[in-house]
Amino acid sequence: MCGIVGIYLKTKKYEKKLGEFLSGMLDGMAARGPDSAGFAIYSKENKNIYKYSICLNQMSFSEFKVKISKILKKIKLTNYSDHVVIETKDKPNKVIEILENQLKSVSLVGYGKSISIFKQTGNPKDVVKKFKLSSFSGTHGIGHTRMATESAITTQGSHPYSTAEDECLVHNGSLSNHNNIRRFLIKDGQKFNSENDTEVAAGYISNQISKGKNLESTLKKSLKDLDGFYTFIAGTKNGFALLRDEIACKPAVVAETKDYVAVASEFQAMAHLPDVNSAKIFEPKPGIVYHW
Amino acid sequence: MNFDLNKKKLREVNNYLQNIDRKDNKRKFELSNPQGQHAICAGLKDEIDVTIKGHTGYYCAGMNQKANIVVHGNVGTGVAENMMSGKVIVKGNASQSAGATGNGGTLIIEGDASSRCGISMKGINILVKGSVGHMSAFMAQKGNLIVFGDADSDLGDSIYEAKIFVKGKVKSLGADCVEKKMDEKNINELNKIFKELNIPEEAKKFKRYGSARKLYHFKIDNLSSY
Missing domain, CATH: 3.60.20.10 (Aminohydrolase, N-terminal nucleophile (Ntn) domain)
Structure with a gap:
């Protein structure tokens, strides 16, 4: 079906x-x-702003917020249940690498402008x-x-x-x-x-x-x-x-x-x-x- | 008598229409707000008139016996599937497998019918005033598929003894389906169907298609049962 x-x-x-x-x-x-x-x-789309949709899996939003804020500056986070949308000027290559290497327990659902x-x-x-x-x-x-x-x-x-x-x-x-x-x-x-x-x-x-x-x-x-x-x-x-x-x-x-x-x-x-x-x-x- | 499907559950409405009190005089019914629900008016078995105001989902008027059902809208997959008798008229378009496995009665689609219209039909008459999608009359055994518009590819694939009449273009014929001579007998039969249904159309404008009988084991001794 x-x-x-x-x-x-x-x-x-x-x-x-x-x-x-x-x-x-x-x-x-x-x-x-x-x-x-x-x-x-x-x-x-909002000029140079990228949106990264992330599933937190087991991580809490507050824990994620603390962790990501240490790595990426000038970001806006919006929490929807167990998902977070990060808005930032940082480009996909950089953000994907950070997520893959430093925040392995969350998953990237999709991204774009x-x-x-x-x-x-x-x-x-x-x-x-x-x-x-x-x-x-x-x-x-x-x-x-x-x-x-x-x-x-x-x-x-x-x-x-x-x-x-x-x-x-x-x-x-x-x-x-x-x-x-x-x-x-x-x-x-x-x-x-x-x-x-x-x-x-x-x-x-x-x-x-x-x-x-x-x-x-x-x-x-x-x-x-x-x-x-x-x-x-x-x-x-x-x-x-x-x-x-x-x-x-x-x-x-x-x-x-x-x-x-x-x-x-x-x-x-x-x-x-x-x-x-x-x-x-x-x-x-x-x-x-x-x-x- | 009116039923508003926004207010009354479809199961209750179907149950009422499937079990008409024959001592009662109510024979005309109207259903409003069908909202694309499935199996609306499935399994009716009395001579009643039902008008459906709006679009329906799958298997509308399935297994119909004797009832006259008119849908003022489009219908989903399998309208009038396995119909035994009666008449179903669709004012809009029909989705795929319209009239599938129908044994008898008449299905009229005033718009287009999608893929596999009349698949495995067993005696129903299906009239499509628009065009039909690909693989229509697939494995059709008995009855007539009459198309006023065009037929898409693979018409009548693996057909048995059903007859196909098409007024417009046929994109391609399926396996074992061939164009056949439209003789006087066929013209008379088709004109009779049009006359009975009060449809102003001329049979001689149609081409006939049917089985080449090379794919299945056709036995002339069993002709009467085909």
């Missing part, structure tokens, strides 16, 4: 309500994925409350509710997967050649933190983009390279793209109004959105990349 959702705002009208909309969408997909949930919210990303085990209805998702504003967001299949129910096994700056991926389905692709990508310098198949797809996309390919051509190429069944929503700071494999066993529905584009595994995830009953509603075709 698993449920995936995404919402892209075409106008500024609902920017303050983005979190509330996405929260309702994840709520609506709780039955498709009761094991864990996660979401990525994109908001306007636009993205904030949160994921945790538990029922999606509880996860969205825990991170106060409905209080977030932004331009677009994607989310996932997981029914675990090929790897364990852990934070690392939860979606979205972010494998490069401001990129992330959610996936409904499963890949059968992910071990092989992972080996190729590791040789090419890509790093992985889990045994999960979706992380490989996210790494595949980041790897292609780092070589100068755009998201659309990368997803088209993935139809040949990734074996399995899937509906993907891949987020970037400009928007997101949607792709279903050519068999298209995994569902997806799109609703578009003058103000937003919403994507979900099932319509019931978007039934609460404004004007949805008069939206243009269609099922995305297999093997076609849609992007907004």
Whole structure:
């Protein structure tokens, strides 16, 4: 199963309500994925400020605050349950190295100038409350509710997967050649933190983009390279793209109004959105990349 | 009689509609605020009229017998799956596997139907006024899939004895599916369906597709049971 959702705002009208909309969408997909949930919210970037979303795992926020403040100066920390968002001018190379070498017990969930990303085990209805998702504003967001299949129910096994700056991926389905692709990508310098198949797809996309390919051509190429069944929503700071494999066993529905584009595994995830009953509603075709 | 699915639980509404008191005169029902819930009006078995105002989720009107159900909206996966009799009309688009394994009755989709429309159909008549997605009528055994628009790739893959009629373009045919001659008998049969449903359409504008009978063991002795 698993449920995936995404919402892209075409106008500024609902920017303050983005979190509330996405929260309702994840709520609506709780039955498709009761094991864990996660979401990525994109908001306007603030010049040279990077945001690092961190899962504290067992560490308390106060302990983390003391430790990180000794290493990084001029930072702003915001605590959301067991996650922290660090805002700083320090660049990814430096911060990632610090996290990997000096703060090994916490994990980096994602980073970028636009993205904030949160994921945790538990029922999606509880996860969205825990991170106060409905209080977030932004331009677009994607989310996932997981029914675990090929790897364990852990934070690392939860979606979205972010494998490069401001990129992330959610996936409904499963890949059968992910071990092989992972080996190729590791040789090419890509790093992985889990045994999960979706992380490989996210790494595949980041790897292609780092070589100068755009998201659309990368997803088209993935139809040949990734074996399995899937509906993907891949987020970037400009928007997101949607792709279903050519068999298209995994569902997806799109609703578009003058103000937003919403994507979900099932319509019931978007039934609460404004004007949805008069939206243009269609099922995305297999093997076609849609992007907004 | 009206049911508001925001106020009443779907299970209670379905239970009521599945067990109509035949001594009662109530035969017309309206459901509002379906909110994409699954299995709305599944398992109805009486001659009643149900109007659903809004979009539904999976398996809407599944296993239907005798009831006339009209959906003013889009439907999710498997609308009217395994329908036995009656009529289901969808005013919007349908998701994949519309009319799957249907044994009888009529399913009319006024918009488009997605992939695998009429998969394994066993006697149902499915009319799609828009286009159908890929692998429609996959392993279809009996009945008619009538498409007013276009059909996407692999139409009628591994088809048995169901008939496919398409007015528009067919992107590609699936394994063992071939174009067949549209003879007078077929034209009359199709015109009869249109006439019964009061649809102003001409059968001769359609092309017919069916099984080449090379993939499965077709026995002429068993023709009457196909």
